[in-house]
Amino acid sequence: MLGFLQRIGKSLMLPIAALPAAALLLRFGQPDLLNIPFIAAAGNAVFSNLALIFAIGIAVGFAKDNNGAAALAGAMGFFVLSACATSLNKTINLGVLGGIIAGIIAGMLYNRYHNIKLPDWLAFFGGRRFVPIVTSGAMLVLGFIFGYVWPYVQTGMSHLATWLYDAGVFGAAIYGLLNRLLLPLGLHHVINTLVWFEFGTFKGFHGEITRFLNGDPHAGLLLSGFFPIMMFGLPAACFAMIAAAKKEKRKAVTGMLAGIALTSFVTGVTEPIEFSFMFLAPALYVIHAILTALSLAVTYMLGIHDGFSFSAGAIDYIINYRIAQKPLLLLFVGIIFAAIYFVVFYFAIKWFDLKTPGREDDDLIETNPDPNAAGETGDKYEAMAARFIKDIGGKENITNIDHCTTRLRLTVADSQIADGTAMKHHGAHGVVKVNKTNLQIIVGTDVEFVADAMKKLVQSSADLPDTGITASEPSLVTVTIGAESVCAPIKGKLLSITDVPDKVFSEKMMGDGFAIDPEEGLVVSPVDGKVSGVFPTKHAIGLTGSDGLEVLIHIGIDTVTLNGEGFINYVQEGEGVVKGQKLISFDIEAIKDKVPSLISPVIFTNLDPSKHVVLKKSGHVALNESDIVTFD
Template identity: 50%
Template sequence: MRMRIDAFQPLGRALMLPIAVLPGAGLLLRLGQPDMLDITFIAAAGEAIFSNLGLIFAIGVAVGLARENNGAAGLAGAIAFLVTIEGGKALLAVPPAVTATFADQAARDLATAAWKAKELAKLSVPAGILSGLVSGWLYNRYSGIKLPDYLAFFGGRRFVPIAAGFAGLVGAAVFGIGFPVLETAIDTLSRWVVNAGPVGLFIYGTLNRLLIVTGLHHILNNIAWFFLGDFHGATGDLKRYFAGDPSAGAFMSGFFPVMMFGLPAACLAMYRSALPGRRKAVGGMLLSLALTSLLTGVTEPIEFTFMFLAPLLYAVHALLTGLSMVIMDLLDVRLGFGFSAGLFDYVLNYGLATRPLLLFPVGAVYFGIYYATFRFCILRFDLKTPGREPEIADKPASANAPEDLAAGLVHALGGTGNLRSIDACTTRLRLVLADPAKVDEARLKALGARGVVRPGGNAVQVVLGPIADRVAGEMRALGRGTRESGDDGKARWMAALGGDRNVLEIAIKAGRMRASIADIAAIDPVAMDKAARRGWHEVSPGVVHALD
């Protein structure tokens, strides 16, 4: 049975929202430490974010999954998480050894509370992700629920946090009663990864690159960076690294040679391989992509320039990433990042690193390997990399005119009526379309898209680079404006309200619909629930009010 990859994409997208706070947290934590500015309150501010990642994931994932990223889902996520953790503490069985050395009851109570808090903190991120998933689903399913008149105040979006609280009780039972099983499972997984040594790191690095095409690499990263290992209560490679664990960083170090040296070398190879008359035209773009990878570690705009043109070349890139993970581990190099493996993170976290200077000889070798490999393959197989493709693909997207770009993208994607969902991660638009066949890929590339991905079903992704989130907002605004004034929006409401004969009067403006109805029983409640994404109700006899 073919797996519906697009069903997993909302999770990968939603995980990007809480992950976005990590660069700020890492910056504050490092600047405040003794080897930097030595300012305690700045370090404490960064530690506050790392200590509450579970709550942050609960809120961020819920908002990321909810329709229109509504904040009510975030409140529901927070409630579900708090109920899960505090309820789990009450159900957690305490080993007798924890309190055996204390004679005073007050001391035993303090020891018990401290032990429960420390143990459940190890599972705070998975608890947060699950709380966010459930809360986002509850919002999408029940934000328009109608309750009897005497309970009407608790209907609609207000119902969602209440339902999330009860869902948190189930989570409390899972994490409280099931804690020994969960702890053993994560510990077993961590030991397997550690015992796998270079093989495990190679598989991780290779899969990390291969999964980029689906957007599911974020899920793999979360397992490695936030789940695996334990250092004084800090779990995951990333959290342990910033907590001072000298063994942490194995799942981050190998990205530095690839992102700071390898992919910039690939850009140089593509520039040198461009047709002589077009090098000047593509040089600025390739330089921008190379600097983005070198400085920040954002690589997708580069990778999508050759991912589909030369799948074999991309497979080599993935294997070289896995090999880099192994090489850095064998050399006992430990590097870490709060955002990605770029120069900014390298300099900022230099004081926490182990043998960081070895990055440069390894990076120099990787620069040569990538340049030679890309140069040979481009010329040998006549790959249509930038500067070698038809002229239509040469027009870059303008980061200074997002509204014009957004309008062009909407048109190339089949119009607002074809866009069911518009979201974005770091570098790409993540879309769900009514009819993917309407997408004009040539037009998208003419607008500056570096690649178009079709993961499956009705899902389509458009790689734009760091401007993706801003452009997504402009596209959503264009879509709302069209729905408010267009015939398609009115036709949708008319059909849900029972047709022309049943609608006496209708007004649609600014995401709201108000209609006078001849027969309230003729309304199609299922169609209304779908059309009125933020809820609808009969405000007075024969008058219906709905929020799009």
């Protein structure tokens, strides 16, 4: 049952994610903005057909392979269900809930019958073509039942909405509390859908979001309380976790936490923050849920009406400012909640020694892997997907791959064998083992690309690609010949590794080293040894010195996105090299305006942690110049 409800929650995200664009059109077309009726009509067309959109979106989400035949079945199913029910009782309005039911049934029937075999004389109607047919038949029966049962469901929904609104401050607090407490299981979308698209009626529109965007002065009371949490409270919690982090780990966690704090403020996407402490410090998450309930209660009590199209971030706040009621007061409430979150989180973390990011007992800090170090795959999402598959226990342990806004939703044979620590090391913000067969990996807003890459790798008969990174600690070497033997691989300005404009390198996540801002596009070998790896995109190369020292030369920042454009490689993996031998050439003029920076880090990936790279000179270095750094 839990897995089934989670599938509903995941499927709801597809139609919900399509609403912001329609909401923007609806708002921009209003008289108080651009006053262009046909733009408003375009946006309103979506909100007027929400039930159908949910039927289609959920059917696709429920289908095993997300095939379009399920979408057609969902649409036809909703039409048949609605027509049959209303023919028996003209007062029936199935609404979004009817679309959800039609989508679920269509998706389940697709999974059951999409590969059905019929007799030869009916073979044309077999397989996926059979799904809309059987769905229509099922909805014919269900429509007859709904014609007599749905009026009671309608009345029950009306009473539930009335109770929630009549409960006033208490009702708002209960909704806020349930919204956050259900998030770890992904079930918050279920209750959100009722509040956002079902509760209340205004000129034929239903739900808090739809009514608010269409000018209902009474809508928004159950939405406004999320703005202080998502724009102010949770970002402040991030800064509290940074302040409470151990000094030696503070710099490493600052980049991650500041980034997801900005995401929450601008877009209202909060899951990366919440999952960063949800399981490390469950008591903090309970406090967060209570504070969310308090925020909704306070904004309700103050009579603040504001709404959003997707989530309560700065984008929605600005767009809807002119139709909101008391928006400036909402900002004041947000500032107060920022202070509350910071103080409560900071002192709770300190007093109870909670293991939030940067306070772990081990040396593992949850960070995303280098987006440029995609290993042998040449694609960062494919690399992350390959690592996750290995961490989960291999292809054989995965039976289904799905995703929602920020998390992978996996069905596995045994979740207990999945290595959560390794997954965090390879880019996950958090890992949730829901039960033996359900596993969730919190990735972030680019989770869709990771999910697509995982599906391709799981369906492929080939072995998983070598990502070049494992969860285990790298082997360490004892440098016997000294750093003085390492020569400058590029002509240019010698820089400290901390000057590289990429935190993966500057914070030495891949190892210590130095960097060069190139003056000419030629890379030579800085050591005698062999080529251990050449990236398919030619922007980086790995070497192993004769003493075992591993060297990674990474040309520029984000140059992986060029897919080899402007680069020429002269050596192959396994080939022996000597100092000064030409490895790669690159066209500086052709690529310099296409990437953030040409500063090129040179990393010693297996250097003993007790050793540190110290520059022996500053300024310009010549190609193949020796005695430029030392290991202290």
